[in-house]
Amino acid sequence: MPQFQFTAADAKGEQMSGTIESTNEAEAIQQLRSQGYYPLQVVEAGKGKLAKKAAKKGKPAKGAVDKSKGTTGGRIKPKLLMIFTRQLATLIDSGLPLLRGLTVLAKQEPNLVLKGTIGALADSVQSGSTFSEALAQHPKIFNKLYVNMVKAGELGGVLEVVLVRLAEYQEKAHKLKNKIVSAMVYPVIVMFIAVAILIFLMLFIVPKFESMFQELGSAELPMISQVVFGTSKFFLNATIKPIPNVVWVFVVFGIIAFFFNMWGKTKGGRRTIDSLKLKLPIFGDIQRKSAIARFSRTLGTLVTSGVPILQALNITRDTAGNVVVSDAIEKVHEAVKEGESIVTPLQAAGSVFPSMVISMVDVGEETGQLPEMLLKVADVYDDEVDNAVTALTSILEPIMIVILALVVGAVVFALFLPLIKIISEMGNM
Numbered sequence: 001m002p003q004f005q006f007t008a009a010d011a012k013g014e015q016m017s018g019t020i021e022s023t024n025e026a027e028a029i030q031q032l033r034s035q036g037y038y039p040l041q042v043v044e045a046g047k048g049k050l051a052k053k054a055a056k057k058g059k060p061a062k063g064a065v066d067k068s069k070g071t072t073g074g075r076i077k078p079k080l081l082m083i084f085t086r087q088l089a090t091l092i093d094s095g096l097p098l099l100r101g102l103t104v105l106a107k108q109e110p111n112l113v114l115k116g117t118i119g120a121l122a123d124s125v126q127s128g129s130t131f132s133e134a135l136a137q138h139p140k141i142f143n144k145l146y147v148n149m150v151k152a153g154e155l156g157g158v159l160e161v162v163l164v165r166l167a168e169y170q171e172k173a174h175k176l177k178n179k180i181v182s183a184m185v186y187p188v189i190v191m192f193i194a195v196a197i198l199i200f201l202m203l204f205i206v207p208k209f210e211s212m213f214q215e216l217g218s219a220e221l222p223m224i225s226q227v228v229f230g231t232s233k234f235f236l237n238a239t240i241k242p243i244p245n246v247v248w249v250f251v252v253f254g255i256i257a258f259f260f261n262m263w264g265k266t267k268g269g270r271r272t273i274d275s276l277k278l279k280l281p282i283f284g285d286i287q288r289k290s291a292i293a294r295f296s297r298t299l300g301t302l303v304t305s306g307v308p309i310l311q312a313l314n315i316t317r318d319t320a321g322n323v324v325v326s327d328a329i330e331k332v333h334e335a336v337k338e339g340e341s342i343v344t345p346l347q348a349a350g351s352v353f354p355s356m357v358i359s360m361v362d363v364g365e366e367t368g369q370l371p372e373m374l375l376k377v378a379d380v381y382d383d384e385v386d387n388a389v390t391a392l393t394s395i396l397e398p399i400m401i402v403i404l405a406l407v408v409g410a411v412v413f414a415l416f417l418p419l420i421k422i423i424s425e426m427g428n429m
Contacts, residue, residue, distance in 0.1 A: 005044075005045050006019070007039075008039050075113070076113050084114060086163075086164075088105060089163035089166075092159060099126055131159070132154055135150055144318055148315055162306075172297065176385060186396060197407070206229060221418050274322045282395075286389060289381050291352070294378075297375065299312055300370075302316065309336060328345070342370075343358055360376065
């Protein structure tokens with residue numbers, strides 16, 4: 001029978017670790033619960049590792065959280081927040097009180113910012129604040145979506161269910177973001193390599209060939225060779241001595257990027273950039289599908305958790321990540337506020353929401369299953385984004401290889417074409 005390593009806490013918050021024999025992970029968790037323990041982590045022996053700071057058996061827990069090793073006010077990675085949410089949901093679902101659960105998690109958390117924040121949450125809860133009020137005091141870590149979902153869970157008495165939904169939402173959102181980022185990594189790396197090779201050739205290889213041709217006293221060079229040699233001279237020359245022009249090229253690009261970034265932070269600039277993102281060939285389709293998936297999952301998760309529809313729409317608008325989509329959600333909010341259907345303003349924003357989404361939302365409203373339908377839409381578009389990213393990656397790989405080959409090949413051709421011409425002339429003599 002397989003053995004499972006575990007870390008668990010008892011009713012007093014005391015932690016222990018050890019091994020247990022069981023047929024599977026679920027049964028191992030059930031055995032620990034039947035013995036009065038609250039499982040924190042259970043993994044099959046040899047296939048994972050337990051939390052880095054699992055407590056030793058027999059070490060009593062103190063009532064107050066030690067915050068001397070933690071800090072507050074900073075930011076943490078989304079993955080850390082996702083793990084914290086999942087662990088807290090598991091503890092509360094196992095029957096551990098919220099305050100005790102926060103204490104247990106603070107003791108084992110290695111990240112100083114999250115450790116200090118959990119300690120501050122525990123202090124706030126202990127002093128009489130609700131969990132949602134305590135979360136709202138740390139907006140850099142817990143956004144409006146998180147706070148309002150927890151508030152709805154507290155009011156409905158289903159905090160552990162809401163935390164599980166939050167963890168699932170964070171996991172799927174993180175997975176979707178990683179897919180999009182991974183699709184962009186390959187072309188960026190290839191372009192960086194192409195630019196690096198081109199600069200290396202222009203600064204070190206091309207000048208040597210040019211001096212060689214000058215010594216040979218060759219006739220007029222082909223046009224492509226003249227362009228390459230002229231570009232090399234431009235890079236090496238110093239308009240403002242002693243700094244070569246290649247440095248000023250990077251400085252100019254840096255200044256352009258800085259001002260573009262500043263313009264992108266303005267209201268008009270942000271709107272223009274977000275609108276262009278949705279209109280880009282290939283990439284625009286992925287951006288649109290990603291925005292629809294986020295809108296559907298956020299709104300569906302909020303409404304399912306008991307957040308009022310108007311408040312849910314406000315939160316969804318603030319977390320849309322695209323001004324054009326935010327404007328469309330704002331129109332939906334205004335329509336619902338006036339007692340109208342969600343479908344009409346969605347149809348008006350046809351450039352953002354396709355007909356399939358509108359039809360599914362319409363069916364959801366008519367059948368009273370809008371949250372479930374929104375989550376189904378999110379699942380569908382998550383899959384579509386996954387397929388689109390996979391297709392994009394498969395298309396980009398050969399295209400980028402061809403671009404790299406053309407750039408390097410053009411420079412090499414420009415260098416060897418005059419050499420071939422000189423050899424041919426010498427052979428005819």
